[in-house]
Amino acid sequence: xxxxxxxxxxxxxxxxxxxxxxxxxxxxxxxxxxxxxxxxxxxxxxxxxxxxxxxxxxxxxxxxxxxxxxxxxxxxxxxxxxxxxxxxxxxxxxxxxxxxxxxxxxxxxxxxxxxxxxxxxxxxxxxxxxxxxxxxxxxxxxxxxxxxxxxxxxxxxxxxxxxxxxxxxxxxxxxxxxxxxxxxxxxxxxxxxxxxxxxxxxxxxxxxxxxxxxxxxxxxxxxxxxxxxxxxxxxxxxxxxxxxxxxxxxxxxxxxxxxxxxxxxxxxxxxxxxxxxxxxxxxxxxxxxxxxxxxxxxxxxxxxxxxxxxxxxxxxxxxxxxxxxxxxxxxxxxxxxxxxxxxxxxxxxxxxxxxxxxxxxxxxxxxxxxxxxxxxxxxxxxxxxxxxxxxxxxxxxxxxxxxxxxxxxxxxxxxxxxxxxxxxxxxxxxxxxxxxxxxxxxxxxxxxxxxxxxxxxxxxxxxxxxxxxxxxxxxxxxxxxxxxxxxxxxxxxxxxxxxxxxxxxxxxxxxxxxxxxxxxxxxxxxxxxxxxxxxxxxxxxxxxxxxxxxxxxxxxxxxxxxxxxxxxxxxxxxxxxxxxxxxxxxxxxxxxxxxxxxxxxxxxxxxxxxxxxxxxxxxxxxxxxxxxxxxxxxxxxxxxxxxxxxxxxxxxxxxxxxxxxxxxxxxxxxxxxxxxxxxxxxxxxxxxxxxxxxxxxxxxxxxxxxxxxxxxxxxxxxxxxxxxxxxxxxxxxxxxxxxxxxxxxxxxxxxxxxxxxxxxxxxxxxxxxxxxxxxxxxxxxxxxxxxxxxxxxxxxxxxxxxxx
Amino acid sequence: xxxxxxxxxxxxxxxxxxxxxxxxxxxxxxxxxxxxxxxxxxxxxxxxxxxxxxxxxxxxxxxxxxxxxxxxxxxxxxxxxxxxxxxxxxxxxxxxxxxxxxxxxxxxxxxxxxxxxxxxxxxxxxxxxxxxxxxxxxxxxxxxxxxxxxxxxxxxxxxxxxxxxxxxxxxxxxxxxxxxxxxxxxxxxx
Numbered sequence: 001x002x003x004x005x006x007x008x009x010x011x012x013x014x015x016x017x018x019x020x021x022x023x024x025x026x027x028x029x030x031x032x033x034x035x036x037x038x039x040x041x042x043x044x045x046x047x048x049x050x051x052x053x054x055x056x057x058x059x060x061x062x063x064x065x066x067x068x069x070x071x072x073x074x075x076x077x078x079x080x081x082x083x084x085x086x087x088x089x090x091x092x093x094x095x096x097x098x099x100x101x102x103x104x105x106x107x108x109x110x111x112x113x114x115x116x117x118x119x120x121x122x123x124x125x126x127x128x129x130x131x132x133x134x135x136x137x138x139x140x141x142x143x144x145x146x147x148x149x150x151x152x153x154x155x156x157x158x159x160x161x162x163x164x165x166x167x168x169x170x171x172x173x174x175x176x177x178x179x180x181x182x183x184x185x186x187x188x189x190x191x192x193x194x195x196x197x198x199x200x201x202x203x204x205x206x207x208x209x210x211x212x213x214x215x216x217x218x219x220x221x222x223x224x225x226x227x228x229x230x231x232x233x234x235x236x237x238x239x240x241x242x243x244x245x246x247x248x249x250x251x252x253x254x255x256x257x258x259x260x261x262x263x264x265x266x267x268x269x270x271x272x273x274x275x276x277x278x279x280x281x282x283x284x285x286x287x288x289x290x291x292x293x294x295x296x297x298x299x300x301x302x303x304x305x306x307x308x309x310x311x312x313x314x315x316x317x318x319x320x321x322x323x324x325x326x327x328x329x330x331x332x333x334x335x336x337x338x339x340x341x342x343x344x345x346x347x348x349x350x351x352x353x354x355x356x357x358x359x360x361x362x363x364x365x366x367x368x369x370x371x372x373x374x375x376x377x378x379x380x381x382x383x384x385x386x387x388x389x390x391x392x393x394x395x396x397x398x399x400x401x402x403x404x405x406x407x408x409x410x411x412x413x414x415x416x417x418x419x420x421x422x423x424x425x426x427x428x429x430x431x432x433x434x435x436x437x438x439x440x441x442x443x444x445x446x447x448x449x450x451x452x453x454x455x456x457x458x459x460x461x462x463x464x465x466x467x468x469x470x471x472x473x474x475x476x477x478x479x480x481x482x483x484x485x486x487x488x489x490x491x492x493x494x495x496x497x498x499x500x501x502x503x504x505x506x507x508x509x510x511x512x513x514x515x516x517x518x519x520x521x522x523x524x525x526x527x528x529x530x531x532x533x534x535x536x537x538x539x540x541x542x543x544x545x546x547x548x549x550x551x552x553x554x555x556x557x558x559x560x561x562x563x564x565x566x567x568x569x570x571x572x573x574x575x576x577x578x579x580x581x582x583x584x585x586x587x588x589x590x591x592x593x594x595x596x597x598x599x600x601x602x603x604x605x606x607x608x609x610x611x612x613x614x615x616x617x618x619x620x621x622x623x624x625x626x627x628x629x630x631x632x633x634x635x636x637x638x639x640x641x642x643x644x645x646x647x648x649x650x651x652x653x654x655x656x657x658x659x660x661x662x663x664x665x666x667x668x669x670x671x672x673x674x675x676x677x678x679x680x681x682x683x684x685x686x687x688x689x690x691x692x693x694x695x696x697x698x699x700x701x702x703x704x705x706x707x708x709x710x711x712x713x714x715x716x717x718x719x720x721x722x723x724x725x726x727x728x729x730x731x732x733x734x735x736x737x738x739x740x741x742x743x744x745x746x747x748x749x750x751x752x753x754x755x756x757x758x759x760x761x762x763x764x765x766x767x768x769x770x771x772x773x774x775x776x777x778x779x780x781x782x783x784x785x786x787x788x789x790x791x792x793x794x795x796x797x798x799x800x801x802x803x804x
Numbered sequence: 805x806x807x808x809x810x811x812x813x814x815x816x817x818x819x820x821x822x823x824x825x826x827x828x829x830x831x832x833x834x835x836x837x838x839x840x841x842x843x844x845x846x847x848x849x850x851x852x853x854x855x856x857x858x859x860x861x862x863x864x865x866x867x868x869x870x871x872x873x874x875x876x877x878x879x880x881x882x883x884x885x886x887x888x889x890x891x892x893x894x895x896x897x898x899x900x901x902x903x904x905x906x907x908x909x910x911x912x913x914x915x916x917x918x919x920x921x922x923x924x925x926x927x928x929x930x931x932x933x934x935x936x937x938x939x940x941x942x943x944x945x946x947x948x949x950x951x952x953x954x955x956x957x958x959x960x961x962x963x964x965x966x967x968x969x970x971x972x973x974x975x976x977x978x979x980x981x982x983x984x985x986x987x988x989x990x991x992x993x994x
Contacts, residue, residue: 331962331983338980346980399837399962399984400904401911449836451863456830494832502865517832518894519861569863576863626867628839628859630986726917726957726976731988 032068035099037079045103048081055474061377079103083235105235122227124469124479125537125551126213127594127607129153131206133231137801138751138767141245141254141276144178144196144203148226151208152664153607153648155683158783159193161281161792162293162322163360166196167782169210169609170644170668170682171223174560178226179217180366181314183386186415186440187364190454190562193784197318197364197390199297201243201256201274204231210609210648211592212533212555215465215481216421216434219533220557222588222613230270230314232303233262242802249771249795250278250292251351269302279353280323283790284777289349290326290356295319309373318364323355328788329397329571332630333723336574336787337736345789357404358571361393379424382434388415396450396571403449408571410445411454428471432481435464442561453566453577455493462486467535475541479551485531487558491565494520499567509581525564525581531556545598553590559583563617563637569627576625576634583639586615601654608647616642618672618679621719633721641673644682658695664688669715677717684713684741684781700755700765707748713741713781742786745778747771753799765801770794838862839901841891842958842987846876846945848884853877855956857987860893868987875990876956878923878947886925886943888914888958890985902941905960909933912984913964914940915976919954922991923947927974937966940974952993960985 037048037059044063050056052067053075059065072093080086084103091099122128129151139147145156145164157165157172168176178185178196187197210224217225233239239260246253258272276295281288301314327345330336339346368386375381394409421434438461444452467481497519500506515522537551559579566579590611597604619635626632646668653661665687670679690706719739724731753767775794779786840860846853855876859868878884890901905912910933916925928942964971964981971979 329982331981332986334986335981335983397963397982399839399901401908403836446831446833449834451833451835492830496861496864498861498864498866520832522830522832625863625865626859627863628842628857628868628985628987629983632863726959728920730917730919731955731957 030069030071031093031096032066033070033093033097033099034064034066035097035101036062036064037081037101037103038063039084039103040105045081045084048079048084048103051078051080052076083233122207122216123209123211123213123535123537123551124477125539125549126209126211126592127549127605129208129210131203131208133204136200136203136206137243138769138799139200140243140256140799141247141797142200144198144200144206144226144228147200147203147206148208152650152666152686152688153210153646154208155666155686155782157192157681158780158785159195160288160291160323160325160328160783160785162291163193163195165192165194166226167683168208168224168226169611169646169648170670170679171611174557175221175223176226177218177221178228180228181230181316181368182370182384182419183366183368183388183417184218185366186388186413187362187390188392188411188413188454190560193360194362194392195322197320197362198228199256199272199274199295199299199316199318201258202230202272202297202299202316203228205229210607211551211590212553212588213479213481213535213537213551213592215467215483215533215535216432219463219465219483219485219531219555222555222557222586222590222611230301231260233260233268234264235262236264237262240802240804242804244800246798247278247795248797249792250281252276252278252292252353254278254295263303263305265305265307267302267304269300271298271300273298277353280351281792282351284775284793285790286345286348287351288325288789288792289345289347289352290323290359292323292353292355294321294355307374309371311369311371313367313369315367316365318362320360320362321355322360322362324358324360325785325789326356326358328785329358330574333574333632333721333736334630334725336738337723337725337734340737340787357395357397359395361395361407363389363391365389375424378426379422382419382421382423384417384419384421386415386417386419388417389413390415407445407448408450409452410448411452412443412445413440414442415440430469430471431467432469433464433466435462437462451494451568453568453570454561455491455565457489457491457561459487459489477539478537479539480534480536482532482534485529485533485556487529487531488527489558489561489564490524490526491561493523493525493565495523495567496520503567503578503580505581512581527558527564529558529585531558531585547594547596549592549594549596551590551592553588553592555588555590556585557588558585559617559637566637569632574632575621576632577619578634578636580637583617583637584615586613586617586639588613603650603652605650606647607649609645611644613642613644615639616672616679618642621721624721631723640675642679643671643673644679645669645671658693660692660694662688662690662692672717675717678715680717680719681782682713682715684744685711698754701752702754703750703752705748705750707746709746710744710780712744716741716781738787741781742779742783745776745780747776747778748774762802762804765799765803767797767799767801769797769799771797835862835894836892838892838894839890839960839985840893841889841898842960842985843889843891844876844886844956844958844989845889846878846884846886848945849879849882851879853884855989857989858893862894870989875992878945878991878993880947880950880993882947884945884947886945888941888943890960906939906941909939910935910937910966911963912939913937913961913966913971913979913981915957915959915961915974915979916940916943916945917955917957917959917976918945918991919948919952921948921952922954922956922993925974933966935966937972938974947993950994954991955988956991957986957988959983 048059050065055067143164148154148166155167207227212221242257254276256274260270274297279292281291296319299316303312326347370384372382390413393407396408417438440459463485465483469479471477512523512525535553540548566577592609594607622636624631649665651663670682687709692704695701751769755765841858844855857868892899927938931942961981964979968978
């Protein structure tokens with residue numbers, strides 16, 4: 001790989017010198033080409049992409065374009081616009097020319113990404129990795145996290161098979177904000193067992209940026225950001241789609257149906273409903289009891305657009321019931337020890353669809369209104385109000401079964417956000433700036449009868465940002481941005497007096513105490529934060545086929561409620577987790593660079609990064625506390641100096657007209673610099689290889705074989721501890737091995753599909769896939785249930801997709 | 805189309821109304837599932853021995869308190885009638901959880917681990933659940949040989965596998981389930 005980079009650098013220099021001479025020498029042989037691009041009705045198309053020789057541009061409001069400096073001779077012409085068939089031709093150029101072209105609407109292209117964007121990119125100098133609609137649809141039956149795993153550098157942190165969180169370059173949860181439809185998802189993302197509350201079927205396009213460079217979405221994306229955009233069709237058409245999935249593992253499936261009335265101007269609207277119903281999953285050797293899940297989701301919205309403005313409103317509702325592996329409920333560390341050593345879940349029942357305790361029931365409402373106005377050809381403002389309400393109910397196995405239908409955790413999180421954004425371009429400059437105001441209220445229902453780890457709180461956020469992009473020429477642009485965020489949080493929490501003293505809060509935080517109740521203090525901890533985040537980056541196109549991106553970003557993240565206030569037993573892990581009111585914000589300095597090189601049929605992209613994080617917050621074991629249930633390990637949120645380094649590699653090779661190959665690799669190394677240990681829960685090295693066979697003349701037949709190789713993570717901290725268990729009626733000490741990562745594994749997946757065109761507008765795509773077709777038994781280091789059970793075994797899936 | 809707009813217009817305000825919640829609800833959590841106290845009473849040889857573990861801050865940092873501090877002093881060869889009580893003393897008056905354990909007997913079992921030289925524990929045959937399996941609240945203990953010292957561990961398991969090998973006779977090895985209480989008392993046989 002290193003050889004490859006040096007080769008590229010050398011070649012880059014050579015090419016730029018060559019280019020310089022060529023331009024100078026052949027300067028006089030260059031011509032200018034102008035023209036107008038219109039649709040079938042003769043209406044001009046704005047923002048159409050025009051590409052002649054190695055020059056590119058976009059059409060203006062009148063559909064016209066102008067490209068100068070085109071060398072004479074045979075040149076390639078390429079014109080494209082979303083939703084239309086692209087024009088590709090070779091032309092002989094000898095003089096200045098006017099080339100007018102007409103683009104034809106292409107119905108099948110509407111299935112692809114058709115998104116209205118003000119600016120084409122979220123970050124000029126960071127690598128944007130995009131999941132297209134066709135890929136997203138493959139995961140219709142799964143989760144957002146499963147789909148994101150397709151991107152190298154993104155791994156997943158799981159709790160069982162249904163709770164899946166994306167991990168970007170080794171970081172997750174609050175370090176990876178998820179932006180859904182221009183709204184930052186506020187769904188209690190602090191918990192590792194809280195998956196994004198989002199229906200994958202409502203995504204039209206998903207973009208991953210591995211860093212904090214997309215400042216308009218916040219300054220705390222220490223890991224990266226996931227941006228989800230819905231499909232918006234800008235053509236006057238009605239598109240309906242239904243996807244039916246059937247899965248053998250879980251013996252269920254999902255049905256998702258959507259209807260969308262598109263329009264360039266005037267009214268357009270859409271609605272989508274998804275139902276999911278799956279029973280217990282199965283590992284190769286046993287049923288994973290109580291691992292079924294259900295979802296009932298709805299979203300809908302409308303949009304009114306005129307030439308100068310548009311208004312849109314939408315509402316979505318996510319409703320999920322998720323079973324948690326029965327065997328993962330433990331009472332104390334003896335139970336944990338037994339589970340780790342038995343290598344078999346303690347409860348295995350016959351397959352069932354029903355979901356019993358422990359389980360999660362989560363609901364997420366999102367409603368927003370957005371108004372966008374073009375002030376002139378180059379500037380626009382965007383105003384948005386969004387409301388979110390998230391309710392998380394967690395049901396546990398209670399000592400008294402009469403209590404089992406009463407939630408052990410009931411958190412109600414309400415978020416209001418106002419956004420205002422302004423965008424303009426002046427000559428070679430582009431500016432983006434905006435402000436946000438947010439109010440959040442979390443209510444921890446005390447009627448659960450269990451002390452909540454997260455208290456009730458109120459939070460106020462305000463921030464503003466400015467981003468400037470300067471385009472030196474078509475090949476070089478520099479981006480720089482800065483953002484300021486203010487945040488104030490006031491929590492209301494009862495602390496056990498013994499805990500308050502043990503934490504050493506008496507002297508430092510006595511001002512927070514506002515009352516007392518028996519053996520508890522009523523406290524109102526209040527904190528303010530002022531954060532600066534910034535970003536600078538360069539994008540350079542050395543040659544048509546080679547691109548270099550480099551970006552340095554500073555991100556700041558405040559401690560979340562779980563890191564500040566946790567104080568109790570986390571039942572799913574059998575550990576006492578303690579927050580710390582003294583925690584400071586964590587700051588990351590991330591250096592990120594991407595080289596992309598394209599040859600005739602081969603493309604390679606290499607993305608190394610260095611992320612230096614100061615005050616990195618993490619959980620570390622600090623000892624034991626004895627309770628009536630026995631001794632529990634105590635984990636405390638601590639701060640350290642951390643260094644994450646790694647690289648992601650992608651290659652695409654079009655072997656022939658029919659065969660292609662894709663490779664994805666990712667490696668990350670996480671160091672705890674203060675303790676000279678590795679960081680816990682870092683994703684191991686992953687390599688994915690995919691061979692695809694495609695034959696358009698056989699009803700668009702596609703067949704893929706994918707190999708997923710995950711090595712054992714050898715870089716981990718040793719957090720093992722000793723406990724006493726009863727052997728032959730006597731207590732004897734044993735080591736509880738919670739640190740050793742699972743073995744490496746190698747899985748094979750198969751996928752195939754065919755598309756039948758029924759009429760001009762109607763088509764049916766059928767797909768047949770087998771995940772883990774060798775039915776390999778394995779456990780994953782980043783699955784929080786790896787102590788209790790194997791991962792799921794073979795899964796045969798059938799998907800029918802109707803477009804009409 | 806019109807309907808959809810109408811729905812959206814109706815839905816959004818409803819959300820606001822339903823979400824304006826209970827800010828005044830700052831009541832402390834009334835912890836229902838806490839066992840603060842495990843008490844073992846042994847009656848035999850004209851003597852009543854009460855062993856107790858008490859942890860009034862639940863999952864808090866304070867360790868449980870053992871009384872008497874020296875644990876149980878038994879007389880060799882004596883048969884003691886034993887019973888165990890589980891209490892939540894955070895409630896006033898204290899809640900007797902033993903009643904609940906007895907009521908949901910099929911879902912609970914108490915286990916006693918005693919070093920073999922200290923004696924043997926046998927479940928009371930009358931203390932059984934609806935399926936005829938032992939619950940283990942009542943038991944008898946025959947003290948072993950004089951001069952032995954060791955421990956008695958009392959474990960309350962929730963949802964054990966009562967039909968697994970040895971479980972019915974009090975062996976915890978194959979019991980699985982979740983531990984609701986596990987305490988260890990020092991024992992001396994004189």
